Amino acid sequence: MGLSIEQIKSAVRKLKAPSGRLDVQRYKNFILIDDTYNANPDSTKAAIELVGKIKTFRRKILFLGDMLELGDSSLKLHQGLKDVIVKSRIDEVYTIGSYMSYLLKKFDQKICCQNISLKEMH
Secondary structure (H helix, E strand, O other): OOOOHHHHHHHHHOOOOOOOOOEEEEOOOOEEEEOOOOOOHHHHHHHHHHHHHOOOOOOOEEEEEOOOOOHHHHHHHHHOOHHHHHHOOOOEEEEEOHHHHHHHOOOOOOOEEEEEOHHHHO
């Protein structure tokens, strides 16, 4: 390509992920990771695993919305997030949307779970 290492490093430093794609915002008492851009099962699992690896804060809370355009497998793919949530030692899960409400039905009382209706938000 004809670029020096310094030119490549400089260009990489300027790269930004699209808004909503693993956008990490640090606050005094928590870290917010926004991974809402075109969420799909693989990107959602990766984000959950990332949260599970954070050691800075003891409590780990997820807010998950429906993943769209998954066709006939949608229900199964939403419910399939349970294993990665448990493995990542998530303390609380809050969901938004009808598909995510089916995910919550897979949990027992060990994890605090609640579905938030869109009607409640208006």
